[in-house]
Amino acid sequence: MKIYAGLGNPGKKYEKTRHNAGFMVIDELCRRWNMSLDNEKFEALYGKKKVNGEDILLVKPLTYMNDSGRAVQQLMHYFKVDLQDLIVIHDDMDLPVGKIRIRTKGSSGGQKGMGSIIRCLGTSELKRIRIGIGKGEKEEVIDFVLGQIPKEDWPLFEDSVRKAAEALDFAAVNDFSAVMNRYNP
Numbered sequence: 307m308k309i310y311a312g313l314g315n316p317g318k319k320y321e322k323t324r325h326n327a328g329f330m331v332i333d334e335l336c337r338r339w340n341m342s343l344d345n346e347k348f349e350a351l352y353g354k355k356k357v358n359g360e361d362i363l364l365v366k367p368l369t370y371m372n373d374s375g376r377a378v379q380q381l382m383h384y385f386k387v388d389l390q391d392l393i394v395i396h397d398d399m400d401l402p403v404g405k406i407r408i409r410t411k412g413s414s415g416g417q418k419g420m421g422s423i424i425r426c427l428g429t430s431e432l433k434r435i436r437i438g439i440g441k442g443e444k445e446e447v448i449d450f451v452l453g454q455i456p457k458e459d460w461p462l463f464e465d466s467v468r469k470a471a472e473a474l475d476f477a478a479v480n481d482f483s484a485v486m487n488r489y490n491p
Contacts, residue, residue: 309387310335310474311365313374313396313419315452325371325451327397327437327467328419332364334471339364348380357478363387367419374419375426382427393433393477395470396420397451401438404462406470408435408486433482435470439463 314320314329336342336353343351343366352365363385367377382392396417401407411431414421424430440459442450455463473489 307361307363307385307387308391308393308478309363309365309378309381309385310393310395310477311367311374311378311381311423313371313394313417314366315370316366316368320452322454323452324397324439324455327439327463328395329366330467331395331435331437331470331474332366334467335364335474338471338475348384349377350381352381360478362478371419371422373422375422375424378423379426389427389429389432393435393474393482394420394423395435395437395474397439398436399439399441399447399451401436401440403438403440403459404466405438405491406435406466406473406489407438408473408490409433410482410486435473437463437466437470 312328312332314326320326339355341353341355343353343364345352349369350365350367352363355362365381367374369377396419398415398417400415410433413430414424473485476488477485
């Protein structure tokens with residue numbers, strides 16, 4: 307079994323904010339796979355899909371971004387998922403809008419949800435797909451990440467969401483090094 311955990315904040319007011327890039331990727335993958343997240347347990351929404359004979363859980367933690375690790379840890383423990391079978395999808399201010407970056411380890415880079423997962427799981431050697439949201443010029447970080455994506459950035463942003471979902475689809479049947487080789491710039 308694998309877990310694809312998209313990070314974000316629950317609730318209508320956060321739906322189209324930069325910080326919900328991970329949720330948007332999970333939504334796009336649900337659309338591609340014709341499935342829904344119909345389970346709510348372990349402080350998360352999740353759904354299961356069998357791909358190439360293996361179960362994959364698509365997950366949206368409901369703990370709010372800064373406590374994402376709590377929900378991810380509970381799901382991993384309950385379903386007995388190994389660390390190498392987890393992929394985390396989150397926004398990243400250090401990447402320009404429209405870019406994605408795929409890695410197998412690294413620090414949180416200041417991303418609070420990723421930091422929570424690293425703390426809860428006790429390792430930074432976690433697969434991740436980072437979605438570029440760019441940096442605000444004058445806004446405080448919290449105002450920027452919780453702000454709506456501007457209309458002029460939507461085409462680039464949506465392209466990165468589609469590309470990340472495509473990478474996850476590819477990861478379902480390929481080794482993660484092949485995913486990095488194919489989707490990293």
